[in-house]
Amino acid sequence: MTSQIPVEPVPAVLRVRELMTAGLLSHAISVLCDLGVPDVLETARSHVELAKEVNADPEGLLPFLRAACAAGVLAEPSRRSFELTELGQVLRADDPHSIKAMCSLTCRDEFSRTWSDSLHTARTGGPSFAVSHGSSFFEYMASHQEFATLFDKAMQSSAAVDNLLAGFDFSGVRHVVDVGGGRGTMLAAVLKRYPTLRGTLVDLPHVVGNARKTFAAAGVADRVTLVPGSFFDPIPGDADVYLLSRVIGNWNDEDSLRILRTVRTAMRADSQLVVVGQMPSENDRTHYPQQLDLYMFALLGARLRSYEEYQDLFAQVDLEVTGWSNFPDSESVLRARLS
Numbered sequence: 001m002t003s004q005i006p007v008e009p010v011p012a013v014l015r016v017r018e019l020m021t022a023g024l025l026s027h028a029i030s031v032l033c034d035l036g037v038p039d040v041l042e043t044a045r046s047h048v049e050l051a052k053e054v055n056a057d058p059e060g061l062l063p064f065l066r067a068a069c070a071a072g073v074l075a076e077p078s079r080r081s082f083e084l085t086e087l088g089q090v091l092r093a094d095d096p097h098s099i100k101a102m103c104s105l106t107c108r109d110e111f112s113r114t115w116s117d118s119l120h121t122a123r124t125g126g127p128s129f130a131v132s133h134g135s136s137f138f139e140y141m142a143s144h145q146e147f148a149t150l151f152d153k154a155m156q157s158s159a160a161v162d163n164l165l166a167g168f169d170f171s172g173v174r175h176v177v178d179v180g181g182g183r184g185t186m187l188a189a190v191l192k193r194y195p196t197l198r199g200t201l202v203d204l205p206h207v208v209g210n211a212r213k214t215f216a217a218a219g220v221a222d223r224v225t226l227v228p229g230s231f232f233d234p235i236p237g238d239a240d241v242y243l244l245s246r247v248i249g250n251w252n253d254e255d256s257l258r259i260l261r262t263v264r265t266a267m268r269a270d271s272q273l274v275v276v277g278q279m280p281s282e283n284d285r286t287h288y289p290q291q292l293d294l295y296m297f298a299l300l301g302a303r304l305r306s307y308e309e310y311q312d313l314f315a316q317v318d319l320e321v322t323g324w325s326n327f328p329d330s331e332s333v334l335r336a337r338l339s
Helices: 010-020 020-036 047-054 058-071 087-091 099-108 109-116 119-124 129-133 135-144 146-156 161-167 185-193 205-218 253-266 286-298 307-315
Strands: 076-079 081-084 175-179 198-202 225-227 241-245 274-277 321-326 331-338
Touching: 010 020, 010 175, 020 058, 020 087, 020 099, 047 058, 047 081, 058 081, 076 274, 081 087, 081 135, 087 099, 099 146, 109 129, 109 135, 119 307, 129 135, 129 286, 135 161, 146 205, 161 185, 161 205, 161 321, 161 331, 175 185, 185 205, 185 225, 185 241, 198 274, 205 225, 241 253, 307 321, 307 331
Parallel strands: 175 198, 175 241, 198 225, 241 274
Antiparallel strands: 076 081, 274 331, 321 331
């Protein structure tokens, strides 16, 4: 007869130990993405087959595969044989919701070094990225092209295009200015959906230069004007809609107010401002917004704002929030006008 071992509650020390090592799972997933493992897992394959396919050592690859199983993105249906779970499909480059580039980015040395100095953030309120790298995050990107390219790719792959198109109706809009729109992924999608719409992309010169391919690939290049510049400097006027996607959430209150004043100066009395970004709310189902808030503060000295906090911020520059479309655990779409 087999004796039944009673199931005991997991002791606190084990729970905390699990929490403290959770970051190792994200690093394991990042390594597998860099190797291209999810892209070759069409069916279950042994660790030896996978290692040969992605040019890795079989025994070296094995613990990374099993860590990914613990994270839930892989499964081990038979000993040393692995397959993608439904959750893990988004790690494939060809998945329509792929976040492979984002997973590769977040475990880069630039971020690991930031976390090693994060005590500085808690004690001083300043971003720890500069402690590790001797410059701000955006200054660093300007002088490290390979990192900047990966960052831009990650931002494109996770752009909240669907949220914007569901949360704001561009019908009747003639001209939209995307301020700080990166390589134009979001603006291209909007122009493709609305064939009579004209767009202007404003971003730094080296970023705007890379946007031409995006608009050409989308077949909308003839309806786009590219304007090299910063959102701290004057931007084009006479637009119906000004779009700030993943901009305000990257800056502290002082700099955010500078950006908003720049946009407000360009707006007509009937223009609308549309902001896309993570806005924590009671509707969130995961801890991701809180984790991202910490991430943004350590990296940039910025923090995520709730809908009510956006109302307070906008009121300081005579902008009135007129409503929002809330997407739990994802990026919401906020609308504002001149007050």
